[in-house]
Amino acid sequence: xxxxxxxxxxxxxxxxxxxxxxxxxxxxxxxxxxxxxxxxxxxxxxxxxxxxxxxxxxxxxxxxxxxxxxxxxxxxxxxxxxxxxxxxxxxxxxxxxxxxxxxxxxxxxxxxxxxxxxxxxxxxxxxxxxxxxxxxxxxxxxxxxxxxxxxxxxxxxxxxxxxxxxxxxxxxxxxxxxxxxxxxxxxxxxxxxxxxxxxxxxxxxxxxxxxxxxxxxxxxxxxxxxxxxxxxxxxxxxxxxxxxxxxxxxxxxxxxxxxx
Amino acid sequence: xxxxxxxxxxxxxxxxxxxxxxxxxxxxxxxxxxxxxxxxxxxxxxxxxxxxxxxxxxxxxxxxxxxxxxxxxxxxxxxxxxxxxxxxxxxxxxxxxxxxxxxxxxxxxxxxxxxxxxxxxxxxxxxxxxxxxxxxxxxxxxxxxxxxxxxxxxxxxxxxxxxxxxxxxxxxxxxxxxxxxxxxxxxxxxxxxxxxxxxxxxxxxxxxxxxxxxxxxxxxxxxxxxxxxxxxxxxxxxxxxxxxxxxxxxxxxxxxxxxxxx
Numbered sequence: 001x002x003x004x005x006x007x008x009x010x011x012x013x014x015x016x017x018x019x020x021x022x023x024x025x026x027x028x029x030x031x032x033x034x035x036x037x038x039x040x041x042x043x044x045x046x047x048x049x050x051x052x053x054x055x056x057x058x059x060x061x062x063x064x065x066x067x068x069x070x071x072x073x074x075x076x077x078x079x080x081x082x083x084x085x086x087x088x089x090x091x092x093x094x095x096x097x098x099x100x101x102x103x104x105x106x107x108x109x110x111x112x113x114x115x116x117x118x119x120x121x122x123x124x125x126x127x128x129x130x131x132x133x134x135x136x137x138x139x140x141x142x143x144x145x146x147x148x149x150x151x152x153x154x155x156x157x158x159x160x161x162x163x164x165x166x167x168x169x170x171x172x173x174x175x176x177x178x179x180x181x182x183x184x185x186x187x188x189x190x191x192x193x194x195x196x197x198x199x200x201x202x203x204x205x206x207x208x209x210x211x212x213x214x215x216x217x218x219x220x221x222x223x224x225x226x227x228x229x230x231x232x233x234x235x236x237x238x239x240x241x242x243x244x245x246x247x248x249x250x251x252x253x254x255x256x257x258x259x260x
Numbered sequence: 261x262x263x264x265x266x267x268x269x270x271x272x273x274x275x276x277x278x279x280x281x282x283x284x285x286x287x288x289x290x291x292x293x294x295x296x297x298x299x300x301x302x303x304x305x306x307x308x309x310x311x312x313x314x315x316x317x318x319x320x321x322x323x324x325x326x327x328x329x330x331x332x333x334x335x336x337x338x339x340x341x342x343x344x345x346x347x348x349x350x351x352x353x354x355x356x357x358x359x360x361x362x363x364x365x366x367x368x369x370x371x372x373x374x375x376x377x378x379x380x381x382x383x384x385x386x387x388x389x390x391x392x393x394x395x396x397x398x399x400x401x402x403x404x405x406x407x408x409x410x411x412x413x414x415x416x417x418x419x420x421x422x423x424x425x426x427x428x429x430x431x432x433x434x435x436x437x438x439x440x441x442x443x444x445x446x447x448x449x450x451x452x453x454x455x456x457x458x459x460x461x462x463x464x465x466x467x468x469x470x471x472x473x474x475x476x477x478x479x480x481x482x483x484x485x486x487x488x489x490x491x492x493x494x495x496x497x498x499x500x501x502x503x504x505x506x507x508x509x510x511x512x513x514x515x516x517x518x519x520x521x522x
């Protein structure tokens with residue numbers, strides 16, 4: 001059963017890659033511009049840390065680890081589960097009908113059926129940073145952490161996308177929450193204190209996406225790894241449940257469209 | 261009469277934006293969130309320091325409110341214009357009695373004004389609550405508004421010029437990515453240019469990008485008449501340069517358009 005889904009995913013991936021490669025120049029430009037985009041952020045931190053050395057215990061090296069984690073996990077989310085960001089518009093426009101009629105897991109089918117190739121640049125740069133800055137002994141831990149982090153990204157998008165079942169005009173809200181997760185997770189965890197820290201750990205789970213993985217890569221702590229795994233499982237269960245509870249309320253439109 | 265029609269274009273878009281204010285509040289709320297992160301970041305960086313490169317923490321955060329409000333007020337222009345060049349929609353404007361670049365300018369202005377005000381108020385509120393109010397002399401408000409207006413105009417013209425290149429590279433979003441990062445950094449949107457290493461500062465202050473974000477925000481938090489006149493003159497000069505570049509590029513672009521029926 002799981003294998004069948006994996007095969008479907010592989011086919012979707014192949015088709016999507018072929019389509020993208022048809023517009024080769026554009027594909028390369030997108031990837032390169034994304035890498036440039038990310039490098040600019042790293043330069044920004046280079047400038048900040050060059051001037052201020054450390055922010056509450058975080059230094060440039062930690063920031064590079066953060067980028068290695070976040071770019072790789074976000075890149076995986078984009079390249080292999082790129083449609084997760086479109087869940088709310090798919091629901092609102094009644095395009096879920098297509099998936100309902102097919103003998104595959106509905107939610108899984110939705111999120112794998114499109115790749116966001118802009119994320120390829122993120123993924124490539126993330127991997128390069130990881131190879132350059134993470135010692136080989138920590139590679140297994142790094143892989144585990146980026147898998148968890150990618151699952152949190154995907155689950156959070158499912159959660160916010162599913163709001164469309166319950167709220168009218170939820171697209172703006174879910175996009176703000178989504179962008180918020182990325183924004184909060186691209187800054188040092190150490191700058192947040194008190195109530196804000198609780199907010200970015202449990203409400204917008206930015207801490208678990210990047211900050212805690214970085215701490216764990218620096219100094220391993222089994223308890224925090226367990227917390228991260230536990231949190232990822234809980235978030236995934238909540239997100240998937242919300243989607244299926246919402247699905248019961250789903251009403252299709254009468255729109256005819258060609259699926260591209 | 262000629263200018264009259266452009267005034268109506270701006271007015272229509274202004275009214276439209278007000279009618280769909282929810283949409284604008286949504287994206288402004290995101291900027292407020294970014295400002296909230298900056299409040300946390302700069303509090304840690306300042307620690308017990310009162311000044312960093314002549315900026316107090318209050319000045320620093322109000323500086324960022326200003327740069328974010330200016331830059332995000334036109335967040336869609338480059339991608340929209342680039343896409344019109346790519347998908348050929350630009351042809352729809354050619355038989356209309358107006359200049360395409362001017363039309364786009366006045367159209368985006370209507371929306372930018374609303375967006376600037378909403379973002380400034382919401383992001384400003386965050387800084388007001390968490391850091392405090394900024395002291396500004398009431399007499400300086402008008403000159404600052406003028407500089408901000410010109411900064412928005414310059415930003416539009418640079419984006420309009422870049423938008424034409426979508427004709428060749430066939431991807432407007434990538435252009436937007438790269439340009440926005442230029443403004444983020446050497447334009448001074450994310451940090452005042454003084455924070456940069458000396459060599460980068462010396463380059464950045466002469467480039468047109470710093471007139472989009474850095475100078476207007478610097479004037480806002482530390483007004484100075486000498487600087488105001490200097491910025492005014494140089495900003496006008498860059499506006500002229502990019503107006504010429506944009507109109508020339510679109511002339512070339514239109515010549516290369518081939519229309520294949522409807």
